[in-house]
Amino acid sequence: MGYKFTSGKEKNHLILAWAYTEPIFSIWWFGSELFFILLYLLHFTEGSIVPGTNVGLIRLSFMAMLPIFVVRTLIGFAQIVSATIRLAKFDAKAKQ
Template sequence: MSENIFLFVPNLIGYGRIILAIISFYYMPTSPGLAAGSYILSGFLDAFDGHAARMLNQGTKFGAMLDQLTDRCGTMCLLVTLGHFYPKYMFLFQMSMAIDISCHWLHLHTSVMAGQASHKSEAANCNALLRFYYTSRPMLFFMCSGNELFYASLYLLHFTEGPIIAGMGLWRAMAYGLLPVGIFKSFLALMQGYYAALSLGAIDVQERKEAAAKKE
């Protein structure tokens, strides 16, 4: 009997992440506590689906795509809300969305075309900084969680300053402190897009050479 990969434990966790994300989207305009809690929990479970996939040997291409799409769509929808809450910075949120979606998509698509097992593998990342980013789990966790907490703190700051610590609200302090993480995360995404474009161009050149050779 063939395996039903859609019922693998990591994918079940992925479905749970999607449900939590949808709950957070629905309550974002009116219920910051419920929305933020659901959003952060959805992101936190991201670490568990990967761990389950490795522990249970249930890593699948479907699961990797589900994980990637949940991450990208979750961040995008939160940024849409932030653009509404902070119209003065709408352009910056739009650019963040554009960079995040386009560069990740290009990197993932190029990795598949190049025959790489994963867009996170060393072979799929020729740049040393990107290799370290994807192969160092502490680095990847810090950057991804820090980026999401930066946006989450901006979201919560729209409603309240939060607990006052050393004369400053917690959400404002987190937003200031994690701003460099958000900027660096976008920089890494741009690097992904740049090197993916170079790799895709190399694939085009090779395919054109092979096509020309066949005509001869």
């Protein structure tokens, strides 16, 4: 992928697994995008009622994509924290 998520001995294994495993990356990306599409559609309609659940198809799909969106958001937060720590260490080292 070309991204560098490591700095010397420091590694964030969650970010490495997410970024360098193509199927996992694709599922998280697609699920997150689908989450927002379904959120938009949910504003206008519930969709057809799924038998036995009494819930619309769009709402049911939205609820299924919610965990994927949450995990992807947490991984993004971990990336920001990791980058901030590395940048702070780099700045501290440059000031010495």
